[in-house]
Amino acid sequence: MAEENKVILHKTYASSYAMRVELALKIKGIQFEYVDEDLSNKSPELLKYNPVHKKVPLLVHNGKPVSESLIILEYIDETWKTGPLILPQDPYERARVRFWANFIDQHLIPSTRKVWSTTGEEQEKAKEEIMEKLRILEEGLKTTNHENDNLGLLQILLVTLFGSYKVYEEVLGMKILVPENTPLLYSCVTRLNKLPLVKEVCPPHDKMVALVNVYRQKLLKSSTN
């Protein structure tokens, strides 16, 4: 790899935010290296290059750091003009996609966190909250281009967040992404899940179940402490 085009992705295994970036780099056909971060012992580069949040994903392009997954995705799209577009070209379509990306990050993801850190009635309430937000997102998706296998920004977000919906079902014992509630989202995610690039980036079911079980136990423990 030529020094003038060196791309390094700092990530953790199974971080859906990092998967977004990995998927975008592969969609564009960009050569890159990984640094697998241990969050209990972060690399000096992560601390140096992302001193404000100290989080993955972090992209280092020719020694210049870019952090926060949505910002990295826009950076990738604006820097590498070859390969498929991640955002549409039309300003109005771009605004629509950014609106729903923000909805996912600022409204949907906080609700999904609740379902992992609760049990019983509280968890049932959190599930209803997610399903209501998924219905809102479903309505929104109807106004964007969603009917093909194009991996744009929203498709990247959806498949890295809900591609492992069967893992949710196994670990939580509840169905969240179902065709009866959100037919469009369900068919979109199941269709995208079959793409070779997606299979390359998203960890296999059994590994995810094991990881997610650890995550759930940790969240339950910290919420009862």
Added chain:
Amino acid sequence: MAEENKVILHKTYASSYAMRVELALKIKGIQFEYVDEDLSNKSPELLKYNPVHKKVPLLVHNGKPVSESLIILEYIDETWKTGPLILPQDPYERARVRFWANFIDQHLIPSTRKVWSTTGEEQEKAKEEIMEKLRILEEGLKTTNHENDNLGLLQILLVTLFGSYKVYEEVLGMKILVPENTPLLYSCVTRLNKLPLVKEVCPPHDKMVALVNVYRQKLLKSSTN
């Protein structure tokens, strides 16, 4: 105004988010109309065009709605190519600006809300939290272009949020934006405050004091209920 270029801004008086959009439209020299929203009795257009959040600012361009202030600012910059640029052209500089814009919206503004809804020790703690975040932002600003009177995205955010820092001092009885803590931010805001466009958009001191006093009493009442 030709029908094919009709721009309507739904706003409320003294919403700093709406001021961002108003300032951006004026920087670009775009002709537009206002709708002043009464948040206790929102217009049918606001409910129809922003059904998810039902919030101002809302921009309606030739009948097409765009909401959320940062998304609207990018839309304006991408749609009207004439006039000064709001975001830099270089992808890396754009990523830096987006990073600090997100920091302001997701980390700094939640802290400023705390200082308005508390008193005594709790308020003192909230003030310290803001001042610490301002120091982080000050360090960040050093890496962006901040030394001229160019009204770019970050300058728009800073002057609409902290331009009325003297109102904060009068109503809260505490100084938050001071040259001893953040010399760069202080000089940036005081310099931008003198620009004619900024004076046009930001309400005068006395009106802000009256409005902000009502806001503070409402927050204090709801936090003690």
